[in-house]
Structure formats: C-alpha cells, structure tokens
Amino acid sequence: MSANSDYQKLRSHLAFLRMAAAAEALPGLLEQATKADGGLSPSAFLEQLLSAEVAATEQRRRASLARFASLPSPFTIDDFDFSAQPRLDPKLIAELASLRFVEDATNVLFIGPPGVGKTMLAVGLGHAAVAAGMRVHYTTAADLVARCHRAAIEGRWATTIRFYAGPRLLIIDELGYLPLPAEGASALFQVISQRYLKGSIALTTNLGIASWGKVFGDDQTVAGALLDRLLHRSVVVNIDGDSYRMRSHRARAEAARQAIGARP
Ligand code: ADP
Ligand code: MG
Numbered sequence: 001m002s003a004n005s006d007y008q009k010l011r012s013h014l015a016f017l018r019m020a021a022a023a024e025a026l027p028g029l030l031e032q033a034t035k036a037d038g039g040l041s042p043s044a045f046l047e048q049l050l051s052a053e054v055a056a057t058e059q060r061r062r063a064s065l066a067r068f069a070s071l072p073s074p075f076t077i078d079d080f081d082f083s084a085q086p087r088l089d090p091k092l093i094a095e096l097a098s099l100r101f102v103e104d105a106t107n108v109l110f111i112g113p114p115g116v117g118k119t120m121l122a123v124g125l126g127h128a129a130v131a132a133g134m135r136v137h138y139t140t141a142a143d144l145v146a147r148c149h150r151a152a153i154e155g156r157w158a159t160t161i162r163f164y165a166g167p168r169l170l171i172i173d174e175l176g177y178l179p180l181p182a183e184g185a186s187a188l189f190q191v192i193s194q195r196y197l198k199g200s201i202a203l204t205t206n207l208g209i210a211s212w213g214k215v216f217g218d219d220q221t222v223a224g225a226l227l228d229r230l231l232h233r234s235v236v237v238n239i240d241g242d243s244y245r246m247r248s249h250r251a252r253a254e255a256a257r258q259a260i261g262a263r264p
Helices: 002-016 020-033 042-069 090-097 118-131 141-153 157-165 182-195 209-216 220-232 244-259
Strands: 107-111 136-140 169-175 200-205 234-238
Touching: 002 020, 020 042, 042 118, 042 136, 090 118, 090 234, 107 118, 107 220, 118 136, 118 169, 118 200, 136 141, 141 157, 141 169, 141 182, 157 182, 169 182, 182 200, 182 209, 182 220, 209 220, 220 234
Parallel strands: 107 200, 107 234, 136 169, 169 200
Antiparallel strands: none
16 A cells, blocks of 8 residues: 555656656556566666666657758768769868857858759758757858848847847858848848857859959958958858759760660
C-alpha cells in the first residue's frame, strides 16, 4: 500500500515537473530495479530515469533549433561534390565546417555566379551549426528587407532588428539578385551593424565586391560602411567555376544527343 502511494507521489512529482519521458520510463525501470536477481542500484535507477528525460529534452531542443533555422534544403557539406568546383579548396570548406569562424564571430562571403553551390555551402554550414546546438537562421536578403519594411510600418522595427541580431549564425542568401530600395539597404546595414563582432553572417551573392554599390542604388557610402563591417573579420570564398545545374543539364543534353545519333 505504501509502495503504491510512493509510486503515485513519484508520478505526480514527475507530472508537476513536466518530465513526461521520465514518467514513461518509470514503470519499466522500477520493475528492473526490484528484480530479485540483483536489480538496479538506487543511483543506477536514478541515472537511467533522468537520462530518459535528458534525451527527450535534447531531442526537443534539436527539433526547435532546426525549425527556427528554416534551412531550405537538407544538403550538408558532405553532399557537396568538390570535383565540380576544382578551384574551390576543400580544406577551406572543411575549416569552415569546423565552425571555428562562429566562435570568433567571423563572417563568410560566398561570391560567384548562379548555380555554383553558394547556397548549398551556406546551408551546409547552417546544418553543421544546428547539429552543434547553435541557433541559426536562414533568410534571403529580399525576405530580410521585406520583413524589416513591414516591421517599420507596424512599429516593430527594433524587435525585428533584435531578432536578426540573435542567432549565432545568420545566413543571408542571394544578395544582389534584386536591387534593394534605399530603406532595404538601411535595414541590411542595421542588421550587419548589430551583429558586428558579436555573431557570424554567412552571405551569398552573385556580385563581386567592387560592384556592391549597385545593390544599394549606387549609394557608395552605405555600400562602403556595410562592406567595412562585413569584411573586417571575414573569409571570402570566391566560386567561379561552372554552374552545377548547367553541368547536369549539359550531361543530359549530351546523352540525348548521343541517343539520337546527333553530333554535338
Ligand atoms: P547558387 O546558390 O550558387 O546559385 P546552389 O547552391 O543553389 O547554387 O546550387 C544549385 C543546385 O546545384 C542545387 O540543387 C545544389 O544542391 C546543386 N549543386 C551545386 N553545386 C554542387 C556541388 N558541387 N555538388 C553537389 N551539388 C551541387
Ligand atoms: Mg543560391
């Protein structure tokens, strides 16, 4: 009777502490603990009960980090085919994947034409950082600017800038594909300034640094100030090889041509 009421109390403590995984593991572990032929010691019992809860909490934390990161594809750095980009140094990418750059708030700029894997690499670093338990957030430059614009109208500007200042690693994809309105440049400038020396940015762009003025409506002052902060502590990865999409496209076209016996 008393063992039964202890059991009920234990269950209600676990419910009060919201330790659902431990509560679920409890009956099985108790059964093991009280086995006649050398059951669990009290400390082994407690350790196993708590480790069930720790595992569940850890898993929830990972899932919530992954949701917050909003990474647009599942590809990791290991999926990257370096033979497609012979001038890209795999050692440099491996060094980045070690995430030391996040420790000292260094930025990474992936610069190159469309289709060379800039997004894939930035997102791959994002997955590595999430796996290491870091807060990561992915956005395109256009979305960031649109969100800041809406926030300004709705009186949430400061909150939104703080949102982008929060993650350890902020991925800003596709800067330069669309020209930014003046207020867009200023939003981007604010975000980059807030993160300066505090958190890393991984940025992808099709524009060489010399032509950044163009993204900001030829405002060289904003472009200069922004680049100053972005590049002060940074790694620039230039990828100037062939587009991967075009490569497989070319291979398919070639196979089709051979199939019908046509000459290239
Ligand atoms: P970018 O951002 O430079 O325009 P993406 O990263 O979007 O290029 O790459 C375009 C497509 O080609 C994606 O589906 C990507 O996964 C794939 N891809 C590009 N480069 C590679 C590579 N080296 N190895 C494997 N897949 C690649
Ligand atoms: Mg891209």
